[in-house]
Amino acid sequence: MEGAETMLAFMRQHGFAVVVSVSEGRPVATHLPLTVKVEGEQVLLRGHFAKANPQWRDIEGQEVLAVFNGPHAYVSPRHYDALESVPTWNYLAVHAYGRARVIRDPEANQELLYELIDAHEPGYWQRWEGLSQRYREGMLRGIVGFELRVTRLEGKAKLSQNKSAAERQRIAAALSASPDPVARLTGEEMARREAEQALGEAEGARG
Numbered sequence: 441m442e443g444a445e446t447m448l449a450f451m452r453q454h455g456f457a458v459v460v461s462v463s464e465g466r467p468v469a470t471h472l473p474l475t476v477k478v479e480g481e482q483v484l485l486r487g488h489f490a491k492a493n494p495q496w497r498d499i500e501g502q503e504v505l506a507v508f509n510g511p512h513a514y515v516s517p518r519h520y521d522a523l524e525s526v527p528t529w530n531y532l533a534v535h536a537y538g539r540a541r542v543i544r545d546p547e548a549n550q551e552l553l554y555e556l557i558d559a560h561e562p563g564y565w566q567r568w569e570g571l572s573q574r575y576r577e578g579m580l581r582g583i584v585g586f587e588l589r590v591t592r593l594e595g596k597a598k599l600s601q602n603k604s605a606a607e608r609q610r611i612a613a614a615l616s617a618s619p620d621p622v623a624r625l626t627g628e629e630m631a632r633r634e635a636e637q638a639l640g641e642a643e644g645a646r647g
Contacts, residue, residue, distance in 0.1 A: 447534045447595050448483065451476050451508045454534075455559065459487075459588075460505040461540070463498040470495050474506060474588075475555045483590035485536060486552050488543075488583040496584045499540040504588055508534040511625035513618070515600065519610045530611070530626055533596040536588070543585035552585040599630050608634060 451457075455476070460469045474487040485506055489496040510532035517525035543549055557564050568576070600608045612634060615627025 443595075444483075444593065447593050448476055448478065450510060450532070450534050450595075451485075451536065452559075454508045454510050457485075457536075458507040458509070459495070460507065461495060461499045461502050463495065468495050468498075473556055473560070475552075475559055477555075483536070483538075483593070485538065485588040485590060486555060486585070488549065488552055488585040491582050491584050496542055496586060499586060500542050502540055503537060503591075504540040506536040506538075506588060508536065510534075511622050511629060513615050513620070513623035513626040515611055516614075519614060520607055521604065528598075528600075530599050530615075530630070531596070532599070532626075532629065535594040535596065536590050537592040537594075538588040538590040541587045541589070543587060546580060549583060549585040550580055553580065553583070599626075599633065605634070 451474075455473055457472060457474050458469050459472050459474075460467060462468070470489060470493060472487045472489070474485045477484040477486065512529060512531035515528045515530050517527055543552065557568065600611050603611070608630060612627045612630035615623045616631060618624050618627065
């Protein structure tokens, strides 16, 4: 997976990330929905922990990893030309590294919550505003926001790139016909990339 814009679009589409940090010398992780913002050339990931989750207490100033996982699928060796082949797994992911900042200000935490509502269910606004102020304040007291200033993005795309075009096409067709919806998405992504590559090659030949 190449290109900052491609990776940002992927992160927005697959915004339920795994946030990994270190606490007392040991890795800790939490699955969290994150919003992706771009301010100039700076990418910001924003979300919140439940206040009862101790991970937020140690992340200030740490280099934190957020893993955004996309579709993935088992690939059978029966699709390969060579008899001596082994099973593998195709997948898409983005790893975002950055420095974390804990957000303790109640108004800023409320802004983070609003960003998540806008991203996932704008229609919930009316219901949220209809809740009692006491309830809303209680909910906000139960979360701790954070912001990750991204310093490095790494796209991970293992889609049988090391195989022949014929093998990739067979794999894409098999996965696209799978009863597993996640496998189908993987196959569709492979087919899309194959089509783009073929188009590029055709345009290059004409040029």
